[in-house]
Each structure stands twice: as C-alpha cells, then as structure tokens.
Amino acid sequence: MYNPGYYEFFCGVKTVAGHTALERIPALLKEMGAEKPMIITDKGVVAVGLVDIVEAALASGMPAVAVEDDVPVDSDVETVHRIAAVYLKKGCDALIAVGGGSVMDTAKGVNIVVSEEADSLLDFSGAGVLKRRLKPLVAVPTTAGTGSEVTQAAVIADPSVNRKLLFVSHFLLPNIAVLDSRMTLTLPPHLTAATAMDALTHAVEAYTCLSKNPISDAFAMEAISMISRNLLSVVQQPDDRDGRLALATAANLAGIAFSNSTVGMVHALGHSVGAVSHVPHGTCMSILLPYGLEYNMHKSGPWTGELLYPIAGEAIYAATPKEKRAEKTVACIRAFNQALFDATGGLHSRFFREVTDRDGRSAVSREQLPDIARTALGDGSIFYNPEEMDVEDALMVMEAAWAGDPLDRSLVKTG
Amino acid sequence: MDTGVKQFVFPSKIGAGSKALEHLPFDLGGFGAVRPMVVCTADLDKEGGLKPLEDAFKGSGLTFGIYGMDEEPSLEIVREVWTHYNDGGFDAVIAVGGGSVVDVAKCLTVAAAGSPDALRTLLSEGGTADNTAPFAWVPTLELTGREAAPEACLGGQILHGTALSPNLVAVDARMLSARGARGLAEAGLGALASALCLYEAGNVNPLALPYARLAARQVMNGLEPLLSAPEEKGLLSRWFGMGEKREEEVAFATAMAVNGSLRQEARKSLTFVLAEVLAPVSRCSREVLAAVLLPSVLEYAHRVRGEDLSDMLSAVGDLDLLCATPVQQRAEAALALVREKINGLWLLTEAELPRTLAEAGIERETLLGLCDEASGMAEGWQCHEVETLLLAAYNGTRPDPRNQSTRSPQEAS
Numbered sequence: 001m002y003n004p005g006y007y008e009f010f011c012g013v014k015t016v017a018g019h020t021a022l023e024r025i026p027a028l029l030k031e032m033g034a035e036k037p038m039i040i041t042d043k044g045v046v047a048v049g050l051v052d053i054v055e056a057a058l059a060s061g062m063p064a065v066a067v068e069d070d071v072p073v074d075s076d077v078e079t080v081h082r083i084a085a086v087y088l089k090k091g092c093d094a095l096i097a098v099g100g101g102s103v104m105d106t107a108k109g110v111n112i113v114v115s116e117e118a119d120s121l122l123d124f125s126g127a128g129v130l131k132r133r134l135k136p137l138v139a140v141p142t143t144a145g146t147g148s149e150v151t152q153a154a155v156i157a158d159p160s161v162n163r164k165l166l167f168v169s170h171f172l173l174p175n176i177a178v179l180d181s182r183m184t185l186t187l188p189p190h191l192t193a194a195t196a197m198d199a200l201t202h203a204v205e206a207y208t209c210l211s212k213n214p215i216s217d218a219f220a221m222e223a224i225s226m227i228s229r230n231l232l233s234v235v236q237q238p239d240d241r242d243g244r245l246a247l248a249t250a251a252n253l254a255g256i257a258f259s260n261s262t263v264g265m266v267h268a269l270g271h272s273v274g275a276v277s278h279v280p281h282g283t284c285m286s287i288l289l290p291y292g293l294e295y296n297m298h299k300s301g302p303w304t305g306e307l308l309y310p311i312a313g314e315a316i317y318a319a320t321p322k323e324k325r326a327e328k329t330v331a332c333i334r335a336f337n338q339a340l341f342d343a344t345g346g347l348h349s350r351f352f353r354e355v356t357d358r359d360g361r362s363a364v365s366r367e368q369l370p371d372i373a374r375t376a377l378g379d380g381s382i383f384y385n386p387e388e389m390d391v392e393d394a395l396m397v398m399e400a401a402w403a404g405d406p407l408d409r410s411l412v413k414t415g
Numbered sequence: 416m417d418t419g420v421k422q423f424v425f426p427s428k429i430g431a432g433s434k435a436l437e438h439l440p441f442d443l444g445g446f447g448a449v450r451p452m453v454v455c456t457a458d459l460d461k462e463g464g465l466k467p468l469e470d471a472f473k474g475s476g477l478t479f480g481i482y483g484m485d486e487e488p489s490l491e492i493v494r495e496v497w498t499h500y501n502d503g504g505f506d507a508v509i510a511v512g513g514g515s516v517v518d519v520a521k522c523l524t525v526a527a528a529g530s531p532d533a534l535r536t537l538l539s540e541g542g543t544a545d546n547t548a549p550f551a552w553v554p555t556l557e558l559t560g561r562e563a564a565p566e567a568c569l570g571g572q573i574l575h576g577t578a579l580s581p582n583l584v585a586v587d588a589r590m591l592s593a594r595g596a597r598g599l600a601e602a603g604l605g606a607l608a609s610a611l612c613l614y615e616a617g618n619v620n621p622l623a624l625p626y627a628r629l630a631a632r633q634v635m636n637g638l639e640p641l642l643s644a645p646e647e648k649g650l651l652s653r654w655f656g657m658g659e660k661r662e663e664e665v666a667f668a669t670a671m672a673v674n675g676s677l678r679q680e681a682r683k684s685l686t687f688v689l690a691e692v693l694a695p696v697s698r699c700s701r702e703v704l705a706a707v708l709l710p711s712v713l714e715y716a717h718r719v720r721g722e723d724l725s726d727m728l729s730a731v732g733d734l735d736l737l738c739a740t741p742v743q744q745r746a747e748a749a750l751a752l753v754r755e756k757i758n759g760l761w762l763l764t765e766a767e768l769p770r771t772l773a774e775a776g777i778e779r780e781t782l783l784g785l786c787d788e789a790s791g792m793a794e795g796w797q798c799h800e801v802e803t804l805l806l807a808a809y810n811g812t813r814p815d816p817r818n819q820s821t822r823s824p825q826e827a828s
Contacts, residue, residue: 006432011425014577015622018420131447170428170445214666215429215673218625226621249621309734318738 007213010170011256013139013150017179017249019241022054025096025138026061028176032136034094036065038087040107041098043069045142053182054098054140066090075102076157077165080109080121087114094136097174098183101148104139108154108172111137122158122165130169139174142183144247145195145282147202147255149177179252181245189235190347192247193340194282196231199251200224201266201285204307206257208293208300209264210384219257225310226250232336235343265389266292268379269397272372273352277364283349286340290333291397292385293326294407298414299386301326308332351404369398387414423622425676426577427552427563431586431669436468439509439551439585440475446549446582448507449477452500454520455511457483459555465511467589468553480505488515488522489570490535497526507549510581511590513558513602521567521579524548537574544576552581554668556591556641560602560609560702563675575679584672591664596642597767600760603638603667604768605702606630606674608690608709609681611730611753615712616684617722623680626673631730633670635756637663642763681705685793686712689805692789698776699769707769710754711808715800717746719814724749731756771811782809 016024029037037058041051046069058064068083087095087110097107112124115134124130139149154167184192203223206216227250234243269292270284293304305325309317312332320328340348349355352364364372373394376382382389389397393413400407430438443451453465460483472479480503482496500508500523508527510520526534527548537544544567552562563581567574610631613619619627640663681687689712690705697704716722725745729737731752740748761770769775772782782805789805790798807814 004432006430006434006438008428008430008438010428012428014422014424016420016422017622021420024420024422128445131445213431214669215625215629218629222621222625222628246621253621253625306734309738314738317734 004211004213007211007215009213009215009260010152011150011173011260012170013173013177014175015150015177015179015252017245017252019181019245020057021178021180022057022140022182023061025054025176025178026058029062029094029136029138032094032175034136035062036090036092037062037094037096037138038083038090038092039064039067039096039098040071040083040103040110041067041069042071042103045069045099045103048186050142050183050186051098054096058096064096065092071099071103071106073102074157075105075109075155076159077109077121078159080106080113080156084110084113094138096138096140098140099142101146104141104148104151104174105154105156107137107139108167109156111135111172112167121156125165125167127166127168129167130171132171134171136176137174138176138178140178140180140183141248141251143187143195144184144192144244144251145198147199147251147258149174150252150255151259177252179245179248181241181248184244184248185239185241187238189238190344191282192238193231193235193344193348194280194286196227196234196247196251196282197286197289197337197340198282199247199254200227200231201270201289202258202263203227203250203254204289205263205266205292206254206261207307208296208303208386209262210386212261212303216257216261219253219260221310223250223254223257224307226253228311228336232339232343235340262384263381264292264385265295265376265382265387265394265397267381268376268385269372269394269401271379271381272376273364275375276368276372277352278357279352279355279363283355286337287349287351287355287401288397290330290337291401291407293330293333294409295389295393295397295412296386297326297330297409298412304329311336352398352402353404364402366402369402370395373398387412421620421622423620423676423680424577425563425580425626425673427581427584427672427676429584429586429669429672431584431665433588434471435585435587436471436553436589439468439553439583440472440477442583443477443507443509443549443551446507448549450503450505451477451479451507451509451549451551452496452503452505452523453479453481453509453511454496454523455481455483455516457485459483459512464555464590467587468509468511479509484516484519488519490522490531490538493519493522493526493534493569494531496523497531500527507551509551509553510562511553512555513562517552517562518567518569520550520552521547522569522574524550524579525567525574538569538572544574545578547576547578550581551583551585552672553585553587553590554672556599556664556668558598558602558668558671559700560605560671560674561678563672564678565675566678580675586665586668586672588661588665591661591668597764599641599667600638600764600768601700601703602671603634604706604757604760605700606671607634607753607756608686608702608705609674609677610634611709611713611727612681612684612686612705613677614724614727614730615686615716615722617716617724619726620680623677626676628730630670630674630677633667635731635752637667637670639759639763641667642760684712685796688793689789689801692785692792693772693775693777693782696777696781696785697772703768704772704775706757707772707775708804708808710750710757711804711814713746713753714750715804715807715814717750719800728752772805772809773811777809779809782806
C-alpha cells in the first residue's frame with residue numbers, strides 16, 4: 001500500500017443510490033429542516049423529461065416551489081444572481097441541482113448568495129472564504145461521469161471581465177448526492193461510453209498520480225472494477241437499470257477518489273483538446289487514457305500494473321507476469337475502447353483523427369496539435385503527473401493519439 | 416420496506432501523516448474557531464503528551480485550553496467541562512486520545528452548541544444530535560475504533576447523529592506512542608467485525624465498500640506488526656523517524672478512523688445485534704463479541720442461506736491469493752483467514768481476547784436463555800438459526816443447520 005508523507009481525505013456528502021432514490025429527497029430535506037426546495041437545471045435536462053421525473057418524485061412529499069431551467073453551458077455570475085433573486089422572492093429554503101457540472105456550479109453559486117445574503121457573489125471567490133454552513137443542497141447528476149456532485153469547487157464565469165472565478169470550500173459540497181438509475185436510463189450508448197470513460201479516467205489517474213493516498217486508492221479501485229464490469233453491457237443493453245446504477249455509483253466513487261488525490265496529464269491534454277478543438281471531454285478521456293499510462297509507465301508502471309485486476313479480471317491478471325502487467329493494462333483499455341467503438345456503431349472514437357463535429361467534419365486537425373500541446377502545459381492537472389512533460393513530449397503524445405498509434409516509449413524524456 | 420436504496424456518509428475530514436497536527440489550526444480556522452478546548456486524560460497532559468500539539472499551534476493565531484479528565488465520564492463531568500468551556504470563551508473542541516475521552520468531547524460539542532440541558536434531554540429521551548460545536552479528534556493508540564462513529568456513549572446511554580462524527584481527524588505519528596496490546600487488538604477486532612459484517616446479507620452497500628475494504632485489510636495486515644515487539648526499533652531511529660512502524664501506526668489509526676464511518680451500517684447487521692444482546696452477560700465489549708460472532712454468522716449466511724461471500728476475499732486477502740482461489744472457494748478461504756486472525760490475536764494477547772463465546776465468559780445456559788431475545792431483535796432471522804450460530808460461536812465450531820435444537824419446540828418458540 002502506497003503511503004505518502006501527508007495526505008488529506010474528505011467527502012462529507014451523504015450519497016443515496018437506488019432505482020427509487022429520488023423519492024428519498026423529501027424525507028432527507030425534512031431532516032435538514034427544509035420545506036420549500038427550488039430545482040435548478042438546464043433546458044436540455046428538461047427536454048429529455050428528467051425534471052418531470054424529479055418533480056413527480058417530490059410531488060407527494062415536498063413539491064418544488066420553483067424550477068429554474070435557464071442555466072447556460074458555462075455557469076455565469078449573472079445567472080447566479082438572477083436565480084438567487086427568484087429563490088428569495090419565492091421563499092425557498094433548499095436547492096436541488098439536476099444536471100451536469102454547470103448546473104451544479106450554478107447551484108453552488110446561488111447557495112452562496114442566498115445563504116450569505118450577499119450583494120455580490122464575487123466577494124466569496126477564492127479558497128476558504130466561506131466560514132459557515134450554507135442552505136441544504138441536493139445534487140442529482142444526470143450523467144454518470146463527472147463526479148461533480150462530490151466536489152467542493154465551483155467555476156463561475158464573470159463575462160464583465162472575461163474571466164472564470166474559482167470558489168473552493170468544503171461548505172460548497174452538496175449535502176446530499178442522489179444517484180438514481182432513471183436519470184441516465186435514456187442516455188444514448190455513445191454518450192454513456194464517453195461519460196463512463198471519463199469516470200474511469202478519474203479513477204485511473206487518481207490511482208496513478210503522485211498525490212494518491214490509501215483512501216483515494218480504495219475508492220479508485222472500486223470505481224474501476226464497477227465500470228469494467230458494467231460499461232460494455234450497459235452500452236449493449238441501455239435499459240439495464242442495475243448496470244446504469246452501478247455506473248452512476250462508480251462515477252461517484254471515482255469523483256471522490258480524484259477530488260481527494262488529483263488527476264494528471266490525461267486531463268491536462270484533454271482540457272486542452274476541449275479548449276482548442278471543442279471535442280467533448282469524455283471522448284478526450286477515452287482516447288488519451290492509454291497514452292497517459294504509456295507515457296508515465298517508467299514512473300508509475302507498478303501502480304498501472306495493479307489496475308490489471310479490476311480492469312481485466314483474475315484470469316488475465318494471473319496469466320500476465322508482474323513486469324508485463326502495466327503494458328497489459330494499457331492494451332486492455334485499448335481493447336475496451338475498440339469494443340465500445342464496435343458496440344456503438346463507430347460513434348465511440350478511438351483516436352482523434354476519427355473524431356468528427358456535428359457536421360461530420362474532422363474535429364481535430366493535425367495543425368492544431370502544437371497549440372493543444374502548448375495549452376496543456378498551463379493546465380493545473382499536470383502538476384501531479386508522475387513524469388514532468390514538456391511541450392515536445394506533449395506534442396509527441398498528441399501525434400500518437402491523433403493517428404491512433406501506440407506511443408513509442410523509448411522517445412519519452414525521462415526525468 | 417427495503418427498496419434497495421443505499422445511503423452512506425462519512426463527514427470527517429482526515430489529515431494523516433507527517434506534521435498532520437500543523438494543519439489543524441488552519442482547518443479549525445475554516446470553521447471559524449480561534450480558541451479550541453483540548454479534552455484528554457489528565458495523565459496524557461501531565462506526561463507531556465500534548466507537547467507536539469502545543470508546538471503545532473505556536474504562531475498559528477489559535478490558542479487552546481486543556482481539560483484533563485481523571486474520572487469516569489458522566490453527565491456531571493460534561494457539565495463541569497462545559498462550564499470551563501463557556502467561561503473560557505472556547506469555540507471548538509479537540510479530543511486527544513480515544514474511548515471515553517472522545518465520548519466526553521462529543522457530548523461537550525452537543526452541550527456547547529446548545530446547553531447541558533439539551534444534552535441531558537437527548538440522553539434521556541433519545542433523538543438525534545444534529546447541532547454541535549466544531550470538533551477535531553487527534554487519535555493516540557489508546558483507541559477503541561468507534562471514535563469517528565456518529566455516536567457517543569455516556570453513562571451507558573448512547574447518543575446518535577452524524578454531527579457526532581468529528582469534523583476533523585488529525586492522525587500524526589508523534590501522538591501514536593502510548594500503546595496497550597489488548598486495547599489495540601480489541602480496536603482491530605471491532606474494526607474487522609464492522610467492516611466484514613456488511614457482507615453478511617450478500618448485498619453489500621457499494622458506497623461503504625471502499626471504507627470497509629480499507630479497514631479490513633489494515634487489520635489483517637497491519638495490526639500484528641504493531642502488537643509484536645513494539646520496541647524492536649531503537650529509540651534513536653524512532654526519534655529520527657527511521658522506524659517503519661511509524662507509517663504502520665499512522666495507517667492503522669487512519670483505518671480505525673475510517674472504520675468509524677461503518678459503525679452505523681454495522682449496527683443493523685445480525686453480528687452486531689447479537690453482540691449487543693450478549694454484551695451485558697459477557698466480560699467483553701460489544702465490538703470484541705461481534706468479532707467472535709462474525710465467522711459463525713458469515714459462515715451460516717454462506718453455507719445455509721446461500722449468500723455469495725466470494726467478494727469478501729478481496730477485503731482480507733491479497734491480489735495473488737484472490738486470483739489463485741477459484742470463485743467457489745473464496746468465501747471459505749476468506750472465513751479461514753478471519754478465523755486465523757482472531758486465533759492469532761488470542762495468542763498475541765496471551766489469551767486475553769476470546770476466540771469463542773465460551774471464552775468470552777458467557778455461560779451456555781445464559782446463552783440459550785437469550786436466544787429468543789436475540790432472534791426477536793434480528794430481523795429476518797428465525798430463532799433456530801440464531802440458536803445454531805450462537806452455539807457454533809460458543810463452541811468454536813462450524814454452524815451446522817442439521818443440529819437439532821437443544822430445547823423442545825415449545826421452549827424454543
């Protein structure tokens with residue numbers, strides 16, 4: 001067991017998981033003294049009927065007083081203040097965030113404003129500014145990937161100065177995360193694959209980065225095992241409710257793992273591809289994960305090798321010599337991507353060259369790769385990557401991930 | 416009705432390892448605290464055991480006061496500490512140590528957020544403690560394993576509430592010197608029981624599983640090295656941090672903290688329900704009894720009720736053993752490891768800890784007399800099942816469902 005010199009671990013979110021977990025929300029809110037919850041969501045979530053399911057679950061116990069569904073793709077200060085004004089006007093006393101990262105961030109921002117009776121959200125940006133508990137916040141994730149329901153940060157844009165503000169405090173953690181299989185049941189197979197690979201990457205990078213710790217390791221291992229056992233079958237049978245719940249639970253565990261360690265170069269490069277080429281985050285993670293493990297293998301190979309068991313099972317683990325397990329892990333993740341590619345009729349991408357935009361055009365051109373490599377080096381996720389990566393190496397990784405070739409590890413500059 | 420919905424929370428932030436104490440002032444400041452009160456044993460204070468904590472707070476802007484306990488915990492003691500707390504303008508509580516020190520500190524956090532009368536009402540009328548003062552726990556090796564649990568015990572009465580779990584846990588090697596083999600072994604056994612009893616119903620709560628595996632693995636691998644030859648490293652090497660045991664101590668104490676999160680879930684298990692019933696007629700604690708009962712309950716669940724316990728081997732064995740053991744043999748292999756561990760601790764504690772209910776000081780007739788009560792409290796278990804596995808735990812044999820009841824049907828009903 002790896003033991004760092006000092007580490008911290010915290011996840012104060014009560015997690016509730018089940019096929020009818022949403023129905024528990026009224027009782028849980030009552031325990032916290034709330035009576036008038038507001039739902040915060042976005043129009044996409046409303047359009048696929050998920051808010052109807054949440055409202056129906058609340059109806060008999062504690063109907064929502066207001067539903068605010070105008071959260072933009074990137075959360076911003078104006079939206080936060082507008083929704084906070086509605087919250088106060090309608091006399092709400094709790095928040096239920098239904099959606100992905102932007103909805104969660106917006107709800108956290110609204111919670112700061114209404115709890116602190118703040119005139120300006122900006123007064124609370126930064127780390128550790130909040131000093132007391134906020135209003136009850138329930139997070140209902142609608143994808144099984146981001147783990148944003150268990151993170152203590154919020155990123156909210158301030159368009160007036162064209163910058164993104166970071167808010168960090170353990171008081172920002174939702175009180176309750178509700179994982180209900182109905183929330184992801186209609187997610188198309190290729191999005192299911194991409195979001196679950198995002199969760200898998202959270203867990204794998206949490207386990208192989210330099211700030212790992214024994215508790216985050218336990219969460220990462222469990223998440224990896226659950227995703228490996230369930231993802232392909234859910235993609236093949238999207239109405240597999242038990243599998244859906246397992247993936248949602250795994251994403252939650254992976255979220256706890258990485259928010260208590262960190263991630264690494266896969267996320268750094270992935271954020272950069274997203275910024276430069278607008279490729280969805282989950283797709284970037286699927287493609288880059290094997291490359292990140294290959295790149296770091298001379299440093300974190302033993303840890304990567306330990307992941308062979310949860311990823312491939314006992315037979316492959318036992319049949320692979322110890323010194324070959326890391327390479328086998330990478331091979332198994334590539335094989336997993338290939339299986340997902342086949343199962344989604346080619347919609348799950350294996351390398352960047354085959355990723356297309358909505359109009360069917362190539363989303364990542366080779367000319368963009370240097371820009372992606374440069375941008376990645378400014379990403380905070382790279383800080384705890386096992387190997388220090390310079391721009392040449394980042395470009396080398398991107399070239400390989402673009403073409404779909406394995407990385408030539410002999411070219412990695414080892415520090 | 417069981418809808419299959421699982422829930423779990425562990426509200427404590429853990430900081431573990433080198434200089435963990437130095438992080439405490441900053442973390443307490445995050446709760447708005449500037450003047451915490453330390454609750455510890457009077458002996459620890461007298462012997463200079465708080466020196467590392469004093470060093471850690473120097474220059475932090477936070478100053479703490481100390482209350483050294485030298486009496487058995489009671490409501491009167493809590494009232495006395497609360498008076499000091501109130502008069503001294505304290506705004507947070509730090510418990511240093513384990514067991515009753517932490518119980519008193521937890522009760523103090525309830526009184527501090529309300530009043531001693533609020534605490535007395537909770538103790539006498541029940542209810543959930545949901546409002547507490549900021550609370551940090553600094554473990555020593557004088558622990559029971561239930562310090563981080565959402566509960567507190569005072570005068571035989573138990574308070575419940577998530578708010579009773581510490582906000583902060585600082586596991587620092589400098590505080591992990593005092594040791595008692597029996598106490599540590601007891602804490603380890605209790606942790607093993609509360610981690611593995613989650614498997615008894617087959618359908619393990621996946622949200623609790625990472626904590627359970629971590630705690631069980633640490634007891635299986637990390638406890639015996641702590642109990643055997645604690646001074647084998649020279650004093651100098653320990654001073655200079657060269658003794659690996661320091662890492663093991665931190666890992667063990669951290670696992671004990673993590674284990675506290677499982678106690679609420681464990682309380683619902685048959686293992687702990689039976690331990691609760693038997694504790695008043697035994698010379699052992701509920702936690703130790705739970706460990707003694709654990710193999711019998713799990714074996715019965717597996718062999719008679721057909722629960723799949725194969726996954727339990729991943730919590731108590733290493734990866735190589737897991738891979739080498741066919742799935743059909745894993746439950747048996749895991750149970751054998753658990754029994755071996757309990758027997759090994761009996762040896763290490765020079766026969767102080769029991770391996771069977773008989774060794775726990777329970778009379779056979781008393782045990783049989785408690786079967787009805789026990790099965791009445793064990794939801795979903797028949798009287799004859801409870802009797803079978805209690806007898807197995809009493810004798811140290813494997814539960815055999817073909818055994819006839821030792822009592823007539825009328826008596827058993």
